[in-house]
Amino acid sequence: MSTATQRAGQESGPWVDHALEQLSEAGYRRGGSRTRVVEMLGEQDCAITPLELDDRLDGVGRATVYRAIEQLEELGLVQRIDLGGDSAAYEKVDPRGHHHHHLVCNRCGRVIPFEDEDLEKAIHSLSTRDGFSIQSHEITLRGICADCS
Amino acid sequence: MSTATQRAGQESGPWVDHALEQLSEAGYRRGGSRTRVVEMLGEQDCAITPLELDDRLDGVGRATVYRAIEQLEELGLVQRIDLGGDSAAYEKVDPRGHHHHHLVCNRCGRVIPFEDEDLEKAIHSLSTRDGFSIQSHEITLRGICADCS
DNA sequence: TGAATAAATAAGAATGATTCTCATTTTATC
DNA sequence: GATAAAATGAGAATCATTCTTATTTATTCA
Incomplete structure (x- = not known):
């Protein structure tokens, strides 16, 4: 269960740090729930839907997930991806431009x-x-x- | 009002004919409402949303618009395009492969x-x-x- | 041409994702 | 620590999309 989380030093860390820093610079205060959303997004290797995020984050309100994504998208930290399903998905944007x-x-x-x-x-x-x-x-x-x- | 419809021999005609033919070959019967949806799609130069189509087609039920689009997409006659708005948009697919x-x-x-x-x-x-x-x-x-x- | 049969359709209900509202909790500041 | 403003959770509201059903229409075939 923790295998995925523990895969040797990947790129989630840097992105999470970068994203939190950008949020801060943009004038947003620290928020426990938003930070959890950012961390969860940082763990993903591909796109994830807001509802999936909400499912995996107990105690975090759905509205908060949507709000966090909106702010991250505004700052260019995540990108909306249309995969044809019922809902859009979002994916972190690598600050170094590396993407798929x-x-x-x-x-x-x-x-x-x-x-x-x-x-x-x-x-x-x-x-x-x-x-x-x-x-x-x-x-x-x-x-x-x-x-x- | 009829200017748009009358713009000198463009490509809507061929696509409309092709689409209606394909629908027929796929076993669908002729349907006045579906034909109007196909014709309206044929007139567009770019993507249009189902609700816009429904707005412009008086007397055609919303469900019919969605159903027609679904069938057209199934046959590869239209393509879903995500433009980031609240709803997806659809665009005719040129049988000759020409597209934008x-x-x-x-x-x-x-x-x-x-x-x-x-x-x-x-x-x-x-x-x-x-x-x-x-x-x-x-x-x-x-x-x-x-x-x- | 005129039934018979099944698909096509309109209208509106149901669903499900997303957004909004507001009372409460946290954060940052002083 | 007290204050002001942002962040949050819960649930209501909204809006696109899908489903349901009774009716209309296209096709088939006598």
Whole structure:
């Protein structure tokens, strides 16, 4: 049960620290519940829905989860990801720019994260379009996963 | 009022015909309301939400709009697009593969469609990942539009 | 052409995610 | 420690989406 939490020094720590610091700088006071939301988001390797977060955080109100996500999104610390389900999901944004995108299986709904350097390059090479300054991007590929085909 | 409908021979026609044909081949009977939904989708140059469709189609029940979209999506004739609002939007899928992606302004919410050949190439060059066969893709860029900056 | 059959539909109820409200608890400041 | 303002939990309210059901309409076939 604690295996996932204990996987050798990963990246959740740094992001959590960074996020809490940014919240503080933005003028938000410390809040126990919000901190727990941030920590839980920091533990995830991929996107998670607000309701899942609420489920896993006993004693934290649902409204607080939604509020925390809203503030984090406002500061660019999490990114909303549409995976096609009933609700949106959110994922931490690495301050160093390292990130992944998603493959979604149209049959079983499975979500598989992937990275691709060429794709990132293609995105970055169009960083301005029609005077539009790009801050973030989201790519979702849909199809049939190996298990389903 | 009829200007939009009358804009010189565009692409709505072909898509509408194709969609109605596909629905028919899939075993669906003709339905006046569904046909109106298909025609309205065919007129759009970009994504539209189910509720907007329902608003514009007097006499067509909301459930019918949702059902039609569901069937069209099932057949790959429309694609769901997440533009960050309260509801998802849908857009016709060109049978010839021609399509665009979206820039969304984080400040005013404006949605600007764009096309980029290099990006398409980068996507196509990874058409199989981990045994995953890709059927469609969606790219959304977020930032600040020219008017807002 | 005129039943018979089953799909399509409209209207509104039901559901479920998200947002809002407000009384209470914490945090930061002094 | 006392005060002012933000953070929070609980539950109500809202809004998109789905479901239900009675009715209408499309197709089939005599």
